[in-house]
Amino acid sequence: MTANIRDVAERAGVSVGTVSNVLNHNERVSPDAASRVRAAIADLGYVRNDAARQLRAGRSRTVGLVVLDVRNPFFTELARGAEREADRHGLSVLLANSDEDIARESRYLALFEQQRVRGILISPYQQAGARLRELRDRGIPSVLVDRRSEDELFSSVSVDDENGGYLAARHLLDIGRRRILYTGGPIDMRQIDDRRRGARRAVDETGAASLEILPARASQVEDGRAAGHEIASRPPSHRPDAVFCANDLVALGVLQSLASHGIRVPDDVALIGFDDIDFAAAAVVPLSSVRQPSLLMGETALRMLVAETDDGERPAEQVVFQPELVVRASTAG
Amino acid sequence: MTANIRDVAERAGVSVGTVSNVLNHNERVSPDAASRVRAAIADLGYVRNDAARQLRAGRSRTVGLVVLDVRNPFFTELARGAEREADRHGLSVLLANSDEDIARESRYLALFEQQRVRGILISPYQQAGARLRELRDRGIPSVLVDRRSEDELFSSVSVDDENGGYLAARHLLDIGRRRILYTGGPIDMRQIDDRRRGARRAVDETGAASLEILPARASQVEDGRAAGHEIASRPPSHRPDAVFCANDLVALGVLQSLASHGIRVPDDVALIGFDDIDFAAAAVVPLSSVRQPSLLMGETALRMLVAETDDGERPAEQVVFQPELVVRASTAG
């Protein structure tokens, strides 16, 4: 059906080896032969068969990326960063969405292994560590994104979540708030818990301030809406005067829900999120947030993966970016 | 490095053919041999090499999806739909982002062709038609998403954009607005132009109403912000009393920009978007919009692609969903 390298060779009146050389080592081949080969390629509409190349080469030019939630712009930005850097290395990125589901996560890891991807970038859901070690033993390295490797066995690119939580809570305290509520989920997920710990530290530093935890099922807009509803249904004296959300999706949900109950942001309740996604600034009460350099994180992770691929046994490296407080109207005054 | 089927065969004391049969036609093999093979697979940590399978089979189990903008939740939902349906057919989806860039679009198409993907779902930027025809001639079918095939040469899944534009403008007129502004870009993109035409029709039906077009570079949040700024800087008498945006991202940008200039939505200017992404409802002035069944569109497109793959020369089919008006606070009164 489709032309192969042999057809091209025949048509150009050369051997298959020469065609391959035109494709891969152009300098080795005479200008004359090269141009005949190129003409034949154009005539026949020949396109390299990647499966055959990969089989021969023993490895692919693809990198797998597993994210927790494609609907979260933080992850799509991270993916764009990885993709951009991959381009520079002639690699392509296969994007998979685990939707915070262990079964989906492991299905994709299996798929990636069958495809012999060059390596894997992953924001793991829970302890994917054992599985990743297995993959590494079989020659597929991973770099963790958005989360440190607990045992430092893998390289990782993350943000100092504890400090991010501290910055957020510190800011709320600085503008005079004292009854802070933290919400998001799942509460036992590392990133979410680190942010809580940071907030705790800020609150503890300050006399006469409290931190309440309101766990959520996950960290989607709808979870924020539920949290906002729960807060609004309390008697005013029991409401927090500031809410810190595990991410911006949750914060947007809370914002919407509070507004629909006539609770003013920031007058009655100040509100801050995490990630600084585009939509945070676009909300009509523009949302304060803690920025993660998502694009840069994606680029960095991919670069580290490539380094690991090239230089077999280099030690794992933990890159931790510092988050940045972004103040907008939702925490004014 | 990695165990192959021959190693497994040796360890299990059978031939490679038998191992392959265990993997692909379990019923052909005796329970005894099968269990020995399975044990060997587990012992050696054997994982099938997809490249070799694909080379042998002549085609892959992957479908390519090219979207215009991964940052637009409409497309990520569509991707989720395609992915979900792909699962059911044992296929996986490779997601690529053209970012409305012709060069990127054709790079990805080339990549997909090299990978001999089973087929391609694409929201084409401009006339990708010639290229897609080429791919089809070489055995790779495509289904267009979010846009009809102009010459009906390809199957497609889209929404009746003209009617969607009509619904939006009709609604604005029904609530008493008369000076409507339409913004988004690029203005020559099919979907965007169809929505404009629909709006035009509604306006023409109504006496004493006007439709102004404000073209934008693209249809991102920032383009909306620019449009909002432009509107706000006019003398009040020259401002529209309603704005219809080519999509919700633009509408959110306009919303933010108008608010920051003290222009009230919907009191001074009513606002409606397109797509009904999650964030539309989550905006504090919840955004009216025209809903596209994005998840369903993704599922349908993938199903059509599979049908096309199975049944060689079936005629192209155009599936057109009807959009649905969703009224929220941004067009109240």
Added chain:
DNA sequence: CGCCTCCATTGAGACGTTTCAATCGCGATG
């Protein structure tokens, strides 16, 4: 004129899988 170099080209494997025709072994049947 013969030999040596050097560059361009050749062609035979090898990558790991699946398929399929051929073979094997065993119980049933005549």
Added chain:
DNA sequence: CATCGCGATTGAAACGTCTCAATGGAGGCG
């Protein structure tokens, strides 16, 4: 006891590419 039938198993071939050792040929030098 020979033969047949049938399910289980085998092993070679093929998919398309790249690599590498081997070959060919032209030109330079002694």
